Amino acid sequence: MRIYVLGATGHIGTHLVPRLIRAGHSVVAASRGTREPYHHDEAWDQAERVVLDRDATDADGTTAAQILAERPDAVVDLVCFTPSSAAQLVEGLRGHVGLHAHCGSIWSHGLSTSLPMAEDDPKHPFGEYGVAKHAIERLLLTETLAGGLPSTVVHPGHISGAGWPVINPVGNVDPRVWETIARGEELVVPGDASAAMHHVHADDVAQVFQRVLDVPEASVGQSFHAVSARALTVRGFAAAAYAWWGHEPRIRSVPWDEFERLAGAEHASTSWEHLHRSQVCSIAKGIDRLGYAPAWSSQAAAREAVAWLAEHDEGHDLPPLAAD
Known part of the structure; x- marks a missing residue:
């Protein structure tokens, strides 16, 4: 596939882009500036680097258009933090890409009611960040269920x-x-x-995203925790x-x-x-549906x-x- 990665030089993207390239995908690596990834990997030499300032393109309504200009089959969004930003991207990508993978957060759960937490447990988020990530998840999964843009949500823990x-x-x-x-x-x-x-290693979060892209039949319309085996x-x-x-x-x-x-x-x-x-989050769903195996x-x-x-x-x- 041709995969467009938004926020490609951040914690997750540093590891995800080389993973995707080594798996044989063509990768468009978008970042706000020209900052290099956290670690050098020769696979990055094969990535197509583009500049996209998400705040600016959201403000002028061109985020989706700039992404679609690269003709991707799938989009991985690692830098979406508000429901309005997510809604704008959904509207622009609908009907044009086969899979959209969004980076959420375990903070979308808020306070737990049972442990370990499962992805579909009732959620009670609090604080601006957790509430926004929960709202984005609901928006994307509702969109998918209605037959719109096929989306998956990955919820990392404390990325290390x-x-x-x-x-x-x-x-x-x-x-x-x-x-x-x-x-x-x-x-x-x-x-x-x-x-x-x-906690979770950034490369294990990247592993979840890679597996989401590998098995869309098991991932579309679902959310998955990206954490280590034990808290x-x-x-x-x-x-x-x-x-x-x-x-x-x-x-x-x-x-x-x-x-x-x-x-x-x-x-x-x-x-x-x-x-x-x-x-404390369960990874049973990721293991069962994606074959996730945290290293x-x-x-x-x-x-x-x-x-x-x-x-x-x-x-x-x-x-x-x-x-x-």
Whole structure:
């Protein structure tokens, strides 16, 4: 197929474009600017690179027209964040492409009612991002059911990998958390440390998208979680991270108000967003219908990200991690 990837040089696209090219597809890799993907891969030399600023083209109503000018068979949309943007794309692509794969989020679930969460569980999203992703999912699946644009929705967890900050054991990206753990010092955590986070390596998210495209007969009109096989609790994640530097875990639980005072309002707010949801997602549907087989555990995906931060000193004062 000829596949158009929107947001191609981001976390997921960095891994997805080479996967699609190696599978024999022709790929049009669209990004807002000329920034390179997070990692070099020789397969990128075979991608057709185009510039598309989604905000600008949505504003002037030309997003779909610019995509269709490349004559794709399928479109992968990794950078759609509002129902209006999704609706505009649907209207423009309807009748012109055979499959549209959208990147959603496990935050479309909101608070869980049973664990692990299944894709078709009742959803109670909260917050602007989760509510918007849920609305987009409903729009796309309703469109497909009505015989319109064939769409599939992929819901990643906390995307991890080398090249960017990873959500840490207290649910934020405060560099002081990794520095504290690396020194073997006491880590203050909010609540009782039992809240869960479900990380996933960016390449495993790319795997789900690739399989969605490979088996449209099993994926169209469906949504799929893209997460690792198992989630981590705050306590378990912290213990694993201490071991990366050869330390025994030292964590101290405090009430949320004390945690906010110590971490600062911004970092505490990010932690609350992740830990209040405390999500654990099932991948049974992806395994059964797509043959999804995650290659990375939550811990391994996060470890790779932190090892990269230590090596590149991206705002972190981290010593190298101990050998596995």
